[in-house]
Amino acid sequence: MCLAVPGKILSITGSDTSRMGQVSFGGVGKEACLAFVPEAKVGDYVLVHAGFAISIVDEAEAAQTLEYFRQIGELGKLEDKQ
Amino acid sequence: MKFVDEYRDQEKAEQIAQAIARITTRQWSIMEVCGGQTHSIVKYGIDELLPKQISLLHGPGCPVCVTPLEIVDKALQIAARPEVIFCSFGDMLRVPGSGGDLFSVKAKGGDVRIVYSPLDALKLARENPQRQVVFFAVGFETTAPANAMVVFQAQQQKVANFSVLVSHVLVPPAIAAILSAPDNRTQGFLAAGHVCTVMGFEEYFQLAEKFHVPIVVTGFEPLDILQGILMCVGQLEAGRAQVENQYARSVQRQGNRPAQALMSKVFRIVPRKWRGVGEIPASGYGLSDEFSAYDAELRFGVAGHHVDEDSECISGQVLRGVKKPQECPAFGVRCSPERPLGATMVSSEGACAAYYQYRRRQPDQNG
Numbered sequence: 485m486c487l488a489v490p491g492k493i494l495s496i497t498g499s500d501t502s503r504m505g506q507v508s509f510g511g512v513g514k515e516a517c518l519a520f521v522p523e524a525k526v527g528d529y530v531l532v533h534a535g536f537a538i539s540i541v542d543e544a545e546a547a548q549t550l551e552y553f554r555q556i557g558e559l560g561k562l563e564d565k566q
Numbered sequence: 567m568k569f570v571d572e573y574r575d576q577e578k579a580e581q582i583a584q585a586i587a588r589i590t591t592r593q594w595s596i597m598e599v600c601g602g603q604t605h606s607i608v609k610y611g612i613d614e615l616l617p618k619q620i621s622l623l624h625g626p627g628c629p630v631c632v633t634p635l636e637i638v639d640k641a642l643q644i645a646a647r648p649e650v651i652f653c654s655f656g657d658m659l660r661v662p663g664s665g666g667d668l669f670s671v672k673a674k675g676g677d678v679r680i681v682y683s684p685l686d687a688l689k690l691a692r693e694n695p696q697r698q699v700v701f702f703a704v705g706f707e708t709t710a711p712a713n714a715m716v717v718f719q720a721q722q723q724k725v726a727n728f729s730v731l732v733s734h735v736l737v738p739p740a741i742a743a744i745l746s747a748p749d750n751r752t753q754g755f756l757a758a759g760h761v762c763t764v765m766g767f768e769e770y771f772q773l774a775e776k777f778h779v780p781i782v783v784t785g786f787e788p789l790d791i792l793q794g795i796l797m798c799v800g801q802l803e804a805g806r807a808q809v810e811n812q813y814a815r816s817v818q819r820q821g822n823r824p825a826q827a828l829m830s831k832v833f834r835i836v837p838r839k840w841r842g843v844g845e846i847p848a849s850g851y852g853l854s855d856e857f858s859a860y861d862a863e864l865r866f867g868v869a870g871h872h873v874d875e876d877s878e879c880i881s882g883q884v885l886r887g888v889k890k891p892q893e894c895p896a897f898g899v900r901c902s903p904e905r906p907l908g909a910t911m912v913s914s915e916g917a918c919a920a921y922y923q924y925r926r927r928q929p930d931q932n933g
Contacts, residue, residue: 510567535683546815
């Protein structure tokens with residue numbers, strides 16, 4: 485039930501509690517409430533749950549996690565050689 | 567899809583599993599709290615990638631599963647009324663109450679509708695002013711902002727024919743209850759990434775300290791879960807009990823402040839009964855006094871209804887990580903997703919349903 489899906493904001497309308505946006509999920513557009521992410525702007529990725537964006541995806545943190553995965557792989561290869 | 571596909575790479579999954587194996591020196595039992603994580607673990611076979619010493623216990627984090635029988639019975643009573651349009655997320659419709667489920671109410675002519683968002687229910691109320699529209703507001707902290715917002719908007723827009731049947735539950739009191747039980751086996755937790763997206767993780771510091779357990783805020787994709795396990799095992803092996811954040815691309819320490827502000831306006835903290843577990847103090851949300859006019863229990867006079875649960879079902883022990891689904895004599899025999907005896911077989915996020923779908927033909931490796 486706590487599923488939240490990342491999507492890219494295409495457009496924004498309204499303000500405060502009626503701030504809404506058109507969000508693209510892998511090419512499929514859907515409306516979502518953006519009231520809880522007041523600083524989100526067009527082009528940002530947001531995590532959407534039950535029609536509400538609950539966070540802006542932090543792209544720098546996402547890249548860092550992927551870099552960490554890459555390093556674990558490198559470390560494994562080094563240890564295999566020893 | 568960006569921010570999804572790159573976290574499902576099989577080669578990297580095996581590399582992280584190897585890294586876990588390299589640091590593991592003894593037996594550890596780790597509980598993933600969220601039902602979405604349980605589903606991912608069983609679906610992708612993450613537990614089977616791990617060294618034998620690591621046992622994953624499946625926690626109580628499936629709101630469909632823990633919604634108590636009496637709330638389901640209240641939903642059935644309200645949904646059967648001729649003036650009511652009863653709206654719910656789809657996975658609540660098959661949850662058995664004492665006499666049938668929401669599907670059976672629908673089959674008998676009740677106006678039961680599946681919605682994707684609570685906003686859809688509020689829209690229905692505006693479009694059908696002569697009907698009573700009720701939304702079944704279940705869920706953990708992740709879903710609470712959405713449900714708080716529709717109640718707030720209903721008040722702002724004076725939508726008088728809208729109300730909510732609230733059965734919201736909270737994760738930290740459930741973790742405390744699990745760790746306080748005399749038969750507890752859990753030594754470390756993967757906390758639920760989307761719950762923490764909303765709430766942050768400051769309330770977990772005192773849990774980690776009091777019970778001396780590592781808590782790692784973890785995402786939902788296979789690589790997220792494996793990294794969460796790696797971080798948790800790293801702490802256990804080092805004798806540390808800290809709160810760490812694997813899911814930093816979504817979770818900030820303080821959580822989503824605008825969401826929390828609206829939740830604390832619309833809701834108040836109440837004791838909640840958890841299906842299969844019993845009542846846990848201060849473990850859920852009810853509507854605050856300011857919004858009690860939107861409480862479906864009061865509007866339809868169903869408050870105060872209490873029922874006991876089926877005794878054969880061991881879902882309470884499964885939800886606390888004390889038993890695995892296949893240890894239940896009814897599993898797959900008298901209990902299946904088509905005819906669930908209880909909580910954990912109902913939703914696809916319940917541990918029993920996940921095992922039924924993906925593990926029926928093979929023996930449990932970890933149990």
